[in-house]
Amino acid sequence: xxxxxxxxxxxxxxxxxxxxxxxxxxxxxxxxxxxxxxxxxxxxxxxxxxxxxxxxxxxxxxxxxxxxxxxxxxxxxxxxxxxxxxxxxxxxxxxxxxxxxxxxxxxxxxxxxxxxxxxxxxxxxxxxxxxxxxxxxxxxxxxxxxxxxxxxx
Numbered sequence: 001x002x003x004x005x006x007x008x009x010x011x012x013x014x015x016x017x018x019x020x021x022x023x024x025x026x027x028x029x030x031x032x033x034x035x036x037x038x039x040x041x042x043x044x045x046x047x048x049x050x051x052x053x054x055x056x057x058x059x060x061x062x063x064x065x066x067x068x069x070x071x072x073x074x075x076x077x078x079x080x081x082x083x084x085x086x087x088x089x090x091x092x093x094x095x096x097x098x099x100x101x102x103x104x105x106x107x108x109x110x111x112x113x114x115x116x117x118x119x120x121x122x123x124x125x126x127x128x129x130x131x132x133x134x135x136x137x138x139x140x141x142x143x144x145x146x147x148x149x150x151x152x153x
Contacts (some may be wrong), residue, residue: 105122
């Protein structure tokens with residue numbers, strides 16, 4: 001069995017009038033186009049060889065949002081295992097950004113299937129701030145643990 005891949009991600013949070021809010025991203029591409037609850041994620045991606053997880057999380061945040069991750073102290077949120085077997089290491093950092101201004105990197109895939117046509121899609125098609133309760137519903141179920149751990153920190 002192949003070794004499970006490891007990703008690192010950054011959960012940006014801010015303190016609003018109604019309490020903590022977190023920034024989540026929605027995956028781009030045709031597979032997720034009509035999915036909402038349970039489909040959102042923290043900005044994350046695979047670690048490069050010998051890369052420190054927090055460095056990878058900050059890099060992936062920039063790649064998926066077009067914004068540099070805040071320099072503030074990071075809270076280690078531990079790890080979760082997705083249904084795919086992939087391990088995700090999470091970190092939380094306090095900061096703010098206008099979710100409407102994100103610009104994601106892109107990926108290519110054959111679309112429509114078996115058409116032979118390659119199309120380019122953004123890795124992330126949008127971002128949004130959510131309350132912790134809303135985030136638990138929107139997030140991939142395994143990643144919801146990051147919100148619980150942030151709330152407990």
